[in-house]
Amino acid sequence: MNYSVMDIVIILIAMVIAFVVCSKVLKSTEISMAIAGVVAVIFTAAHGWTNEPVKIIVEGLFTNLDLAMTFFFATLFINIYSSSGAMTAVTRSVVSHVNNKWLLLALMAVLMIIPGAISGAGSVSVFVLGGIVYSIVRFMGLSDKKASAFVFVFAIMGAAAPPVNLWTMLMTAQANMPYVGFELLLIIPIVIAGAFTIIYLGWGSKRTPKEEILATMPETDAKLQGVGGLVRILLPLVALIVMFVLTLVIPFSFPVLGLPLMFVICAVIAIICNPKKMSVKDYYKILTGTMDQAFSLIATVLSIGIMQNAMAASGVKGLIGTAFVLLPFIWIYILILIVGPFAQGAMSYGSAIVIGTPLIFMFNTAGMNTTVVVAAMSLMFPIGDCLPPSRIVGRVTLETTGYEGSYMSFLKQIFLPCLVLGLLALLMLVKPAWFAFLA
């Protein structure tokens, strides 16, 4: 087969044109991504690089199938959990007991980070705690835009935080490096950027008086009060955390459940703990409502899968990776904060493999500390979870919080916290020796 760089560049341009035109004409990001993928596959077949173009498209639909299932069942769990009134009870309890705004914001930030840190996915943080955290930080006087930004920023920090950082895991696996020594390298920049985010978003906001907040919230069910109520509220969440932790602590003795099944188990526990009498019809309504709610996300991740597979088959994925890593060091430093997050937006975790791994080898040949380099890049990629074409965590956040402003206004709000995180990571990348003692 005769591959030429120019042919691949033409395919890339055709994909971009197809995506932009379809987005304008069809007004659907999902189908635009799928069409961009189909265009790449058509070009690939026309060049004679594949005999099975349909197989590439259908296999692409399976690339992110597990992610689609996670999104659906996580949303289902949260909808069932909320229907019991547990969310309201938690919010009422936190608002009643904690009076200091900054303490509460810090507490919410830590809470948001935990599910992402354990599962490795920022969207899980948003699904599990995004709704509760959003309501509580809104009561702390943050506008809807700032509260949505709060949820998003700490969700991506959760994804980047140890013990599970998927970008680091993918890069270390490919570069034959041990997944050891990343804890402090990842936590310290997250703590600094997190503190900045809390101050930046919380500055100038005035907490609504406790009585006013409680008056606007529905009363807690009598069965959700006291010790019995606490068990009903906490059991589904605790079960989720226990399953996460057991998977990490005893991986060889604990069955591989996978995130979708974990959420199904928690949904069953939430049904058992629900003090309200709900019929099968009520749960069926929740089920169909969840599909309505999660459909655009499911369609997005499946469409991205088609695009990712088409990019791999056509050579576009490799072209982007090699074009970037062949640049001189100075240009890599200048462009990494743009290329890294945008690669994440286009290729999701594939960004770590396409761009991250070749860079590890490059920095290694220059005698730099690769552990610091990997940690630095692992802090940059999650920023792209709000960028097109996928914008997965960004979209999940806005759908969870119900933010009605434009997506651009949301991006402007998260820009500064993301920039601080990105600059800290860039400093680590430029001067890895300064941070080697943390490895």
Added chain:
Amino acid sequence: MTLTEAIIHYTYFIMAAVMGLLLLRNFFKREKKLGLVYDIVYIYCVIPFLLRVLYIK
């Protein structure tokens, strides 16, 4: 452990079937995102679930 893994394996087939059926239901009976474009999106989104349930992939 093998039995547990088999149970998990088949549970995922059931979960995929549930999602596939819900997508099919929404394809015929939905209130939001009407129109031909989303008909197409719904149909290609059903494909992986259908193939999984039919044990083809």
